[in-house]
Amino acid sequence: MSALINQPFPAKDMSFQYISIGPEDFAEKHGACKMPQTVAWDKFIKENKTVVITGAPAAFSPTCSISHVPGYIAYADELVQDKEVDQILVLTVDSPFALQAWAKDLGVKDTTHLKFVSDAGAQFVKSIGFELPVGNGVNWSGRWAIVVKDGIVTYAAKEENPATDVTVSSVESVLAHL
Template sequence: MQRTAVRSSHGRVQVVTRAIAVGQKLPEGKFKYFDGEGQMRDVTTDELCKGKKVVLFAVPGAFTPTCSLKHVPGFVDKADEFKTKGVDTIACVSVNDAFVMAAWGKDLKAGDKVLMLADGNGQFTKALGVELDLVDKGLGLRSRRYSMYVEDGMVKVLHLEEGGAFTVSSAEDMLASLP
């Protein structure tokens, strides 16, 4: 992925990575989550995606209005339709810690329909090149909103939003794009 140095609106110089694209392999990533028995676990992108069909979507932040009222509930509600289309796993990624993601998943009744993955330090988000700088709003580094369909680690469909918009990355948008 191409990297470019730019000056942010805060005057800091930062390295910007061009966002992942269709046809590329997902970068290495490691997430935290709580399993059904309440144990914190790790999962890598390889473990999550190897030999599987995965819908991976990201939100700027847990418990935020659009994410809580529209984005995640859409994937929870449509989980059975995704399974019918051959999707093995639906996972939500956010730059939040695993405790927040577990509480949010419980609040949204994600259950075993959507795996709630914590990208606590934003390392996977940075590797994808989809950082969203919300420092000026007191929210730090977050992820742009997206949804992607991945087969065996390769991105086959990508719906990447600008900033925190919610116009192309819904569950309905992804269902309509699945092969």
């Protein structure tokens, strides 16, 4: 069991970035993205009653793109409508530009409730102990899931083998803990 459970969400003085996606982003093909928005974690958690966050090692990587993140996309409506989740975040240490491209590639057409967020530098994932060291001092995010209700972590688990496992971080596991 994670030491994060039953504790306040631990991201004081940290932020994440994301690029919103809406219908206007599909109207015209052009190579440029919008500029990223920077969001303070404490403000974001305070503004949303229930937040699901799942960490993934890298945008466009095989396990992330085939079996991990597509589950969150497929169950987004159930999470939001039936389980009353305010926000679903897919977090990696990739740039927000790569994350927007990945989200669009996976079929995300609106980021009102489902955001692909960047923890560039791995500050947040290192602070919770969910980083994945890949050599030469570089850290990616491991594969994990956290549920936050009213600012308190109610579920937190990371995969033992983040390269291939999608068990405790799966949308089905999160659904079972909501």
